Amino acid sequence: MPQTSSREEVIVASVMAVNSNPGWLTSDRVEALTGGHGMLNVPVVAACNAIATELRRGVSPQVKFADAVHQPIDDLLATAIDAAKDGGADGANAALIAATLLYLCGANAQVGIPAGNRKLGSSARMIAGVSRCGLAAVPTAKMNNKVSGFAAVSAVYAAMVRGELSPVNGRDIPAGIAGGVMVGHGALGEDVIFPGMAERGAAIGTQAMLDAMSGAGMPEQPFLAALFGASAILEIIHPDADVADEYGPYGKVTSAFVAGQAAARTAGLPETLHVRVTGQEIATAKVIGDLGLILKDVGGPTVIGIMALDEIIAVFEEGISGSGAGPNNPPLGHVCADAVIALLCLLQPESTQDSVAIALRERRRATSFDFEIAMTAMNIVARKATQVRTGIVTDTLISSSAPVVTRALHSRAARTYDELSAGRSVEMVVRDLDSERQLRVEARGSQHLSELEGANVSVRFTRIGKGARRSSKMAARWLAFDPALDAEVTIGAETMTLEGVVDTVIPEVAQGVGTERAPFLSALAPIASELLLAGNVIMNVTVPAAVAAAMGKASPADAAAEAQAAGIISAGIPGTKAKAEAAARIAVETLQS
Incomplete structure (x- = not known):
C-alpha cells in the first residue's frame, strides 16, 4: 500500500x-434468504416488485363474477407467485404471499355464487399448482414454539358434536328443505344458521388458539389466533353467504365478515386498522374474515410461510403482528414490512418514487429505537431482493435508505481514522x-x-x-x-x-x-x-x-x-x-x- x-x-x-x-x-445469513431458507422476506419483497409493476401500468386486481375462464387477476397471481418462487418460496407459501399482497392492494377475497364463483385463495392455490390442505395441518408462526390450526378445528368440531355450534339442529329442519336454496338463500340460513355458526365458531376457534399458544409456553398471538379461529369455522359454514341486515347492508356483508368480527373481538384486536404512512382505514373484521377465507383455500403453507404473512400484516399502524416494521429492529429475515408499505404507497394517486422514499425514511426516523440500524437493515434486504427481482419497490427502498447508510458508514470511518491516528x-x-x-x-x-x-x-x-x-x-x-x-x-x-x-x-x-x-x-x-x-x-x-x-x-x-x-x-x-x-x-x- x-x-x-x-x-x-x-x-x-x-x-x-x-x-x-x-x-x-x-x-445474519442473508444469502440463504434469497433461496427461501430460514424466512421468506426476500420472496415477499420480490413479489411486491412484480405486483407494483403490473398495477402501476393499469392491470386490475379485482376478482370478478364473470362467466370467463381467465381474468386479469389470474395473471397478477401468476406473476407474484413466480416472483416468490424465484426467491425460494414453495408453491403453497408463494400462493399465500401473492394472495395476501394482492388482497391488500384491493383484490376482493371472493365473489359470486355458485357458477362463476371465484375465491382469491383458491385461484392462488390452483395457479401455484398445489393441493388443498385442511387448516388443522397449518402451523402458526414460531414464537420459540408453535402450534397448528388443529386446536381451533378440534374445538369447533367438539362444539358442533355437542350441539352447541349451530343455533338450529339439522334434524329439526323439515325433510327436503335443508341443503338447498330455501335455507341457503332464505331466512333460516342467512339470518339464523350461518351468522350464528360464524359468531360461535370463530369465537370458539380463536379462544382455542389462544389457549393452545399459552399451553405451549408461547405468548398469545392475537392476530394469528383470530385468523385461524375465523378460518376454522369458514371451512364448515357457507363462507360467502349473505347475512341478516343487522350485520350490515345486504349484498355487502357475508358470513366471512361475521366470523372475522367475532374472532377479532375474542382476540381483543382493535375494531379498525390503518395502513402505515397512507392512513388507509379498514375494518379489522373484514381483514380477519377475508384472510381467514384465503387461508382455508390457499393450500398448506409452512411455518415460514405464516411468519411471512405475519410480517406482511405489520403494514398496519396498530402493530397487531410482525416485528419488521419497528420500532425495534429484528433479524433481517423478518424485514419486509417496509416493502409492503412502499407497495401500497406507490399505488396512491400522485405518489412518486421520491415522495414514497422520503415518507419511509421519515417514518423510520420518528419511530425506530435505532434509526441508522433500521435504514441499514432496509438497505441490505432491498439489495439482496434485487438478486431475485428488480423493480420500483426495491428501487424506492434503496433510495430511501442509501443516504442514511452512506452517512453512517462515513462517520464511523472518519472517526476511526482520527482515533487510530491519535493512538487509540x-x-x-x-x-x-x-x-x-x-x-x-x-x-x-x-x-x-x-x-x-x-x-x-x-x-x-x-x-x-x-x-x-x-x-x-x-x-x-x-x-x-x-x-x-x-x-x-x-x-x-x-x-x-x-x-x-x-x-x-x-x-x-x-x-x-x-x-x-x-x-x-x-x-x-x-x-x-x-x-x-x-x-x-x-x-x-x-x-x-x-x-x-x-x-x-x-x-x-x-x-x-x-x-x-x-x-x-x-x-x-x-x-x-x-x-x-x-x-x-x-x-x-x-x-x-
Missing part, C-alpha cells in the same frame, strides 16, 4: 469496501461505538415506551456480558446464546434493579416467583431484544476493521479479529470476523490498485 494514502482516500476506500457487498454489513486501538474504537449503540437504544426505547404508557419509563442495562449460566465455548464467545444482563428499570415513580435478567429473573417470574417484577421485565424486553439481536447490522465492527487495515495498523485478519472481540453487542452472533476481514481486504487492495 502506498504510504501517501490520505485520510480521504482511506475513508473512501473503507466505506466503499464495506458497502460493496450488503452481506458484509450483517452477521481498534478495540477502543469498537467498544465506544457499541457503548453508544447501547445508550442510543436505551434512550430511544425508553422514550418510545414512555409515550406508549403515558408515564415515565426508563431502562438502563448495568451489565451486558456473555456466558451467564453455561461454560461452553459458544456461550462464552457470543452474547446472544447465553446473555448475562443486569438492568435498572423505572416505571413511574418506582425503580427496580434486576440482576440476572435472562438466566434468573425471567424463569422465576414465569414460574410464579416474584411476579411483581413482571411489568419491569415487560418494559425492558423490547430494548433487550434490540441489543441481543444486534448482529443484524455490524458496521460498528466492519468499518473500524477496514479502516485499520487500510491505514496499515494491522492485517485484515488481525483487524477483523480485534474488532470482533471488542464488539460484544454488534458481534453477538457468529460470522462477524469473516465479513469484517473480507471488507478490510478490499479496502487494502483498493489503495494498492
